[in-house]
Amino acid sequence: MPRRVLVLNGPNLNLLGTREPEIYGTATLADVEALCAERAAEHGLEVTCLQSNHEGALIDALHEARAAGDVLGVVLNAAAYTHTSVALLDAVKACGLPVVEVHLSNPHAREAFRHTSYLSPVAETVIAGAGIHGYGWAVEHLARRG
Numbered sequence: 001m002p003r004r005v006l007v008l009n010g011p012n013l014n015l016l017g018t019r020e021p022e023i024y025g026t027a028t029l030a031d032v033e034a035l036c037a038e039r040a041a042e043h044g045l046e047v048t049c050l051q052s053n054h055e056g057a058l059i060d061a062l063h064e065a066r067a068a069g070d071v072l073g074v075v076l077n078a079a080a081y082t083h084t085s086v087a088l089l090d091a092v093k094a095c096g097l098p099v100v101e102v103h104l105s106n107p108h109a110r111e112a113f114r115h116t117s118y119l120s121p122v123a124e125t126v127i128a129g130a131g132i133h134g135y136g137w138a139v140e141h142l143a144r145r146g
């Protein structure tokens, strides 16, 4: 059975393409997920993609990835929960999988409240400010890391 990469997107990322395109670009969530699937396939991997506007659903997905046994790692753009969620921080730690924190924009170049990430201290890797390419690199990293 091929191993999988879990691609998790948080609140408002379902609106990608039309949401503040000057910040987040014009690519859609479907484009992001297709890019991840393409990168993964190049390494003989599959992706499971989930977007949710609900914190608990993202946490549940991390728990399921932990239990599944075939998940190589997680690409996580927790969106605004990045800056608020101790619960997601705990879930990232608990899942025991390598997590790549991805942001389309560079939060450090934006409002002060975006400069704090609850997830960066527990993410293995952080990629920010590269638009959707960051997702492709995150999958690539997990694939090469093995």
Ligand code: DQA
Residues within 6 Å of the ligand: 011, 012, 077, 078, 079, 080, 081, 082, 102, 103, 104, 105, 106, 107, 114
């Ligand atoms: C984001 C950055 C966050 O600050 C913001 O709340 C988002 C998207 C990004 O991908 O640049 O929703 O995670």
